[in-house]
Amino acid sequence: MGVRLTNVAKTFGSFHALRDVSMEIPTGSFAVFVGPSGCGKSTLLRMIAGLEETSGGEIVIDDRDVTAVEPAERQVAMVFQNYALYPHLSVFENMAFSLRLARRPKEEVNRRVQEAARILQLGEHLPKKPSQLSGGQRQRVAIGRAIVRQPKVFLFDEPLSNLDAELRVQMRLELTRLHRQLGATMIYVTHDQVEAMTLADLIFVLKGGVVQQAGAPLALYDDPDNRFVAGFIGSPSMNFLPTVIAAREGHRVTLQLEGSEHAFTADLSGQAAVGQAVEIGVRPEHFRIGGAGLPVQVEVAEELGDVSYLYARTASGREIVVQRQGSRDRLDGQTVQLSAEPRHVLVFDGEGRRLR
Amino acid sequence: MSPMRRLENIVLTVLTLMAALVWIFPLYWGFLTSIRSEENAAGSVSILPDEFQLKAYLDAIFNTKLMLWYVNSIGTATIVTVLVILISMLCAYALSQIRFPGRRLLYGLVLGSFMVPGQTLVVTQFILMKDLNLINTWAGIILPQLIAPIVIIVYKQFFDGVPKEMREAVVLDGGGEYTILFKVFLPLNWGITTAMSIVTFIGVWNAFFWPFLVVTSEDMMTVPVGITQVNDAFGIHYARLMAVAMLAAMPVILAYVIFQRRVTDAIMISSGVKG
Numbered sequence: 159m160g161v162r163l164t165n166v167a168k169t170f171g172s173f174h175a176l177r178d179v180s181m182e183i184p185t186g187s188f189a190v191f192v193g194p195s196g197c198g199k200s201t202l203l204r205m206i207a208g209l210e211e212t213s214g215g216e217i218v219i220d221d222r223d224v225t226a227v228e229p230a231e232r233q234v235a236m237v238f239q240n241y242a243l244y245p246h247l248s249v250f251e252n253m254a255f256s257l258r259l260a261r262r263p264k265e266e267v268n269r270r271v272q273e274a275a276r277i278l279q280l281g282e283h284l285p286k287k288p289s290q291l292s293g294g295q296r297q298r299v300a301i302g303r304a305i306v307r308q309p310k311v312f313l314f315d316e317p318l319s320n321l322d323a324e325l326r327v328q329m330r331l332e333l334t335r336l337h338r339q340l341g342a343t344m345i346y347v348t349h350d351q352v353e354a355m356t357l358a359d360l361i362f363v364l365k366g367g368v369v370q371q372a373g374a375p376l377a378l379y380d381d382p383d384n385r386f387v388a389g390f391i392g393s394p395s396m397n398f399l400p401t402v403i404a405a406r407e408g409h410r411v412t413l414q415l416e417g418s419e420h421a422f423t424a425d426l427s428g429q430a431a432v433g434q435a436v437e438i439g440v441r442p443e444h445f446r447i448g449g450a451g452l453p454v455q456v457e458v459a460e461e462l463g464d465v466s467y468l469y470a471r472t473a474s475g476r477e478i479v480v481q482r483q484g485s486r487d488r489l490d491g492q493t494v495q496l497s498a499e500p501r502h503v504l505v506f507d508g509e510g511r512r513l514r
Numbered sequence: 515m516s517p518m519r520r521l522e523n524i525v526l527t528v529l530t531l532m533a534a535l536v537w538i539f540p541l542y543w544g545f546l547t548s549i550r551s552e553e554n555a556a557g558s559v560s561i562l563p564d565e566f567q568l569k570a571y572l573d574a575i576f577n578t579k580l581m582l583w584y585v586n587s588i589g590t591a592t593i594v595t596v597l598v599i600l601i602s603m604l605c606a607y608a609l610s611q612i613r614f615p616g617r618r619l620l621y622g623l624v625l626g627s628f629m630v631p632g633q634t635l636v637v638t639q640f641i642l643m644k645d646l647n648l649i650n651t652w653a654g655i656i657l658p659q660l661i662a663p664i665v666i667i668v669y670k671q672f673f674d675g676v677p678k679e680m681r682e683a684v685v686l687d688g689g690g691e692y693t694i695l696f697k698v699f700l701p702l703n704w705g706i707t708t709a710m711s712i713v714t715f716i717g718v719w720n721a722f723f724w725p726f727l728v729v730t731s732e733d734m735m736t737v738p739v740g741i742t743q744v745n746d747a748f749g750i751h752y753a754r755l756m757a758v759a760m761l762a763a764m765p766v767i768l769a770y771v772i773f774q775r776r777v778t779d780a781i782m783i784s785s786g787v788k789g
C-alpha cells in the first residue's frame with residue numbers, strides 16, 4: 159500500500175480540522191483530495207508530509223509507520239502552491255539542493271538533475287534564476303525539485319492555481335503524463351472538481367474535516383453517497399428538488415414535487431415509506447426536454463455551440479439548470495417540460511444521505 | 515514644465531542647498547582651522563583659506579596617540595559589529611521561526627529595551643561593569659555595546675516576511691535550522707545584513723559616552739574619546755584638535771563616499787522608513 163491513514167485526527171486548539179480520517183491509497187495511484195475551502199485538505203496533505211503533527215491516528219507510507227518520523231525521512235516530496243523555489247539559486251541548484259544536503263557525489267547530483275530537467279524540458283533554463291522564468295516554468299522547477307529526490311510519494315497542494323486557465327489545462331495533461339512515466343504514488347489537493355475528475359484514479363471528497371466519500375471519479379459521479387458529494391462532483395451542479403414519496407410499487411417509487419402536479423419516478427431497493435419527505439437530485443445533463451414533464455420557464459439560454467445551458471425556473475420559483483446537446487432552437491422565455499429517466503433520479507433523505 | 519513648476523523647483527533647490535550649507539559649514543570651518551598655524555587658528559575669521567600647512571596634521575599623527583586610537587576604534591568597531599550581527603540574527607531567527615514558550619514575552623522585552631534610551635541605564639551599567647571588574651578592559655568597552663534591539667527587530671521583520679513554505683521546502687529537502695538560516699534566509703537578502711553591519715559599525719565608531727566612561731587609560735581609548743585628550747599643559751591647540759577631528763571623521767566620510775547608496779538604504783531600513 160502506498161499510503162494508509164488510520165483514524166487520523168487534527169485539532170487546532172479546540173477546533174477540529176480533521177476527524178477520524180481513514181484511507182488507503184494504493185502504490186502508484188493518483189489520489190486527489192477535493193473539497194471546499196477550509197475543509198482540511200491542505201492540513202491532511204501536510205500531515206502526510208510531516209509538516210503538521212497528528213493529534214491522533216496513524217500514518218503509514220510504503221508499509222512503514224511514519225507518524226513520528228521527521229519530514230525529510232518520510233521519502234515524500236511536496237510541490238507548493240506558491241512553488242517556494244529558492245530565489246537566490248539557479249534552477250539547477252534549486253533541484254540539486256536536497257542532493258547536496260545529503261552529500262551525494264557530484265556526478266550523481268549532475269545525473270539526477272539532468273534527468274529531471276529532461277523529463278520536464280527544463281534543460282535550457284538550468285542556469286537561470288527562478289525570477290527569470292514564467293509561471294509554468296517555475297511550476298516545472300518545483301516539480302523537478304521533487305522528482306530529483308525520487309520520493310515514494312509526491313504531494314501537490316493546489317499546484318496549478320496560480321496559472322492561467324490555458325496553462326492549467328496543459329499542466330494537467332503534463333502531470334498525467336508524468337504520473338504514467340514515473341509510476342509513483344501521487345496525492346494532489348485541489349478545490350476544483352474538474353481537476354479532480356481529470357487527474358485522479360481515486361478521489362477523496364472532504365467536507366468539514368470528514369471524508370464524505372472515496373472512489374473513482376466516475377463512481378462518485380454516478381453513485382454519490384450523499385447530497386454534498388452529488389452536488390460537488392459534476393459541472394454544472396446537480397439540481398435538487400423537494401418531493402414527497404407519493405406511491406411505491408416494488409422498487410419503483412413515485413416522487414411528487416412540492417407545489418406541482420408533476421412527479422418523477424426513481425428506483426429504490428431500501429426502505430422508503432410512502433409520505434416521507436425526500437429530496438431528489440437530477441444532473442443538468444440528464445433532463446430530457448419535451449413530452450410530459452415538469453413545466454419550467456427558461457429565463458436565460460447560454461449557447462456554447464455544441465452544448466447549451468438553460469437557466470430555468472419552476473412554477474414555485476426554484477432554479478433549474480438544464481444542459482442540452484446539439485439542438486439549437488432558441489428557448490429563451492419559453493416554457494418547456496422536463497423529465498428524467500428513473501435511473502438518473504437520485505433520492506436523498508432529510509439528512510442528505512442517499513437512499514438507494 | 516509650467517513656469518510655476520519651474521519656479522517651485524528653483525526655490526526648493528535653493529532651500530535644500532542652503533540646508534546642506536548649514537550642515538557642511540562646521541565641517542568646512544574645522545578643515546580651515548586644521549590647515550592654519552596654531553597662532554592663527556583661534557583668531558582668524560576668514561571663511562576662505564588664508565594659510566595652508568599640514569603641521570597640525572603631522573602634530574596630530576606624531577605627537578598624539580591618534581594612530582593607536584585608530585587601531586582601537588577599528589578593532590572594537592569590527593568586533594562589536596560581527597558579534598552584534600551574529601547574536602541579533604540568531605536571536606531574531608529564534609523569535610521569528612521557532613515556537614517556544616515565552617517567545618512573545620521575550621520579543622516584548624526586546625521591543626521594550628528599544629524604547630529605553632541607553633543613557634538612562636548608564637549608571638547601573640557602570641556599576642555592573644565595576645562589580646565584574648571590567649572597567650578599563652576591552653570586554654568592558656565591548657559588552658554593553660552588543661545590545662542592539664533595532665538589529666533584532668529588523669532581522670525579525672525580515673524573517674517574518676519569508677513565506678513559511680520556504681522553510682518547509684528546506685525541511686522536506688532535509689535541511690535543519692542551520693541550512694534554513696544560512697543557506698536560504700540570509701542569502702534571500704544580503705542587503706539586510708550589509709545594511710545592519712554598516713549602521714552598527716558607524717554607530718560603534720562614533721560611540722563616545724560609554725567608551726569615555728569605562729576607559730581612563732589613554733592607551734585603550736577610541737578615536738572620539740581620544741580627542742578629549744588632545745590638549746596639554748598650555749591649553750587647547752585648536753588647529754591640532756581640528757586635525758584630529760578631521761582624521762577621526764575620515765573613515766566614516768570615506769565609507770559614506772564608497773558605499774553611499776548602501777549607507778542611505780541602511781539608515782532608512784533601521785529608521786523604519788523602508789522595510
Ligand SMILES: Nc1ncnc2c1ncn2[C@@H]1O[C@H](COP(=O)(O)OP(=O)(O)OP(=O)(O)O)[C@@H](O)[C@H]1O
Nearest residue numbers: 170173175193194195196197198199200201202349
Ligand atoms: N495553524 C493553524 N491554526 C489554526 N487553525 C488552522 C491552522 N491551519 C489550518 N487551520 C484551520 O483548519 C481548517 C482546514 O485548513 P486547510 O488549510 O487544511 O484548508 P483547505 O481545505 O486546504 O482550504 P483551502 O482550499 O482554502 O486551501 C481551516 O478551517 C483552517 O482555518
Ligand SMILES: [Mg+2]
Nearest residue numbers: 199200201315
Ligand atoms: Mg489549502
